[in-house]
Amino acid sequence: MSALPVLLSRLGVLGLSLLACGCTEPDVSAVRATTAPGEAPCMLAGTQIPLLGGPGDSPLVAVTLHGQPAAMFFSPGFAPVLFRRNGGLWFPHGRTTDLQTQDGGYNTVWDTHLRDFAIGPLEPAPIDGLVLPGRETRSVDGRPIIGVVGRDALVDDAVVDLDIPRRRVVLAVLRKPRCPAYRRLLDGSPMQMRRDLLSVMVSVNGHAVRAVLEPDLPVSVIPTPLAAGLGVADEGGHSVRTEYGARVRGRRERVALLAIGETRLHDVAFDVEDGVDQVMLGLDIFARGEAVFDFEAGQFWFHLLTDHAPPPTGLHFNETRVAHAAVQ
Numbered sequence: 458m459s460a461l462p463v464l465l466s467r468l469g470v471l472g473l474s475l476l477a478c479g480c481t482e483p484d485v486s487a488v489r490a491t492t493a494p495g496e497a498p499c500m501l502a503g504t505q506i507p508l509l510g511g512p513g514d515s516p517l518v519a520v521t522l523h524g525q526p527a528a529m530f531f532s533p534g535f536a537p538v539l540f541r542r543n544g545g546l547w548f549p550h551g552r553t554t555d556l557q558t559q560d561g562g563y564n565t566v567w568d569t570h571l572r573d574f575a576i577g578p579l580e581p582a583p584i585d586g587l588v589l590p591g592r593e594t595r596s597v598d599g600r601p602i603i604g605v606v607g608r609d610a611l612v613d614d615a616v617v618d619l620d621i622p623r624r625r626v627v628l629a630v631l632r633k634p635r636c637p638a639y640r641r642l643l644d645g646s647p648m649q650m651r652r653d654l655l656s657v658m659v660s661v662n663g664h665a666v667r668a669v670l671e672p673d674l675p676v677s678v679i680p681t682p683l684a685a686g687l688g689v690a691d692e693g694g695h696s697v698r699t700e701y702g703a704r705v706r707g708r709r710e711r712v713a714l715l716a717i718g719e720t721r722l723h724d725v726a727f728d729v730e731d732g733v734d735q736v737m738l739g740l741d742i743f744a745r746g747e748a749v750f751d752f753e754a755g756q757f758w759f760h761l762l763t764d765h766a767p768p769p770t771g772l773h774f775n776e777t778r779v780a781h782a783a784v785q
Contacts, residue, residue: 503629506577508621510597513771515673515740516621517597518606521575522546528600529576530774531626533617533750534655534671534737535607538586540569543593543601550588564590576606584610597772605673605774608655614753619672621744622762647756648718655750657757659738660716662688666736670757672748674739675769677727681707683736684729688713691729705732720746720761740769 509517509528516531527546537556540548551568567588573581586604595602611617611628618627648657656669661679664687679689689710707730715722717738726741744766749758 503627504578505625505627508624508626509600510772512744512767513769514597515675515769515771515773516619516626516743517602517772518626519577519598519600520603520606521573521581522571522603523573524581526600527603528597529603530605530673530772531619532605532671532673532774533608533611533619534669534673535605536609537607538584538604538610539566539589539607540571540586540604541589541591541593543596543603546601546603548586548588554587556587556589566590576610595772602772608750608752611752616752617750618747619743619750620747620762621672621740622746647751647754647758650750650755650757652752652755654735656735657717659736660714661736662713664688668736668738670748670750671737671739672743673774674737675773676709676741677725677739678707678733678735678737679710679712679727679729680733680735681729681731684710687736689727689729705730707731715742717742717759718757720759722761740773741766744769 506518508514508531509519517528518531520527520529525546527543539556542548548567548569548571551570553565553567555563556566569586569588571584571586574584575581589604593602593604608617614630616627616629616631618629620626650657650670651667654669656667658665659668660666666683666687679687684691689712691708692710707728710727710729712725712727713723715725722742722745745763746759746761749760751757
């Protein structure tokens with residue numbers, strides 16, 4: 458793949474601008490369609506970033522901070538860019554604010570501004586983000602893990618192709634309004650995606666429900682009050698504990714049929730949890746296929762690549778523990 462000049466510029470918390478350069482389009486699945494004769498190229502710019510770690514890990518990408526190598530989780534399910542101190546990598550603290558977690562609680566965090574931060578092969582540039590309390594001690598591929606890259610790191614017209622089975626993420630900017638080939642870029646029908654919560658309508662055992670897209674979350678979640686109405690019986694599943702802002706308890710159950718657009722998944726693990734109020738699709742779903750997020754159009758595609766995903770027992774920003782049993 459050709460190197461593409463890129464620029465990180467502020468847009469909201471952070472904007473990622475991939476500039477047109479006349480370079481060869483990378484051979485990536487999110488832009489795999491050919492352009493018909495006489496049509497302008499659909500891709501203005503794009504880059505492909507390999508995922509770090511291995512099977513069972515949430516998506517992780519290489520970053521650099523002040524020229525030092527590091528790693529961050531990559532999850533469009535998070536809005537802000539989140540940092541946490543790890544070893545000698547620390548972050549200046551500005552004013553304090555409250556950050557709401559998935560369980561409805563709040564963490565006190567600090568504004569921060571970094572002068573030279575880069576994701577993957579992108580050029581270093583300033584970035585604004587939030588600093589989480591506490592310290593991180595984990596690493597991946599020799600790089601200290603320092604937080605989460607959320608969707609605020611992308612411009613509104615960015616398209617993200619998260620392909621966990623093939624261990625890559627693609628960031629692209631497409632000439633959508635003026636490109637006749639845009640509708641041919643992806644197979645199948647898109648799902649409408651709410652941009653505020655990054656959620657789509659799915660079907661759980663034939664019951665329609667809105668689900669938040671959380672690729673980092675190890676196992677998908679159903680709130681306890683919704684479980685019976687979605688046909689998820691209490692079969693006495695193994696106890697689980699998930700670390701959001703606080704520790705949330707639940708049980709591991711199975712969903713007979715999960716429909717995500719045109720994709721059908723059978724016998725899917727879900728954690729039925731107290732203290733959460735939204736259905737969430739986690740890594741155990743995203744590790745089975747290719748997920749494409751078009752933020753500007755509010756559209757989402759999911760293409761199943763494998764019927765089975767590796768147990769999500771690796772590295773995650775949100776930590777799930779199963780009591781008295783291995784993760785299934």
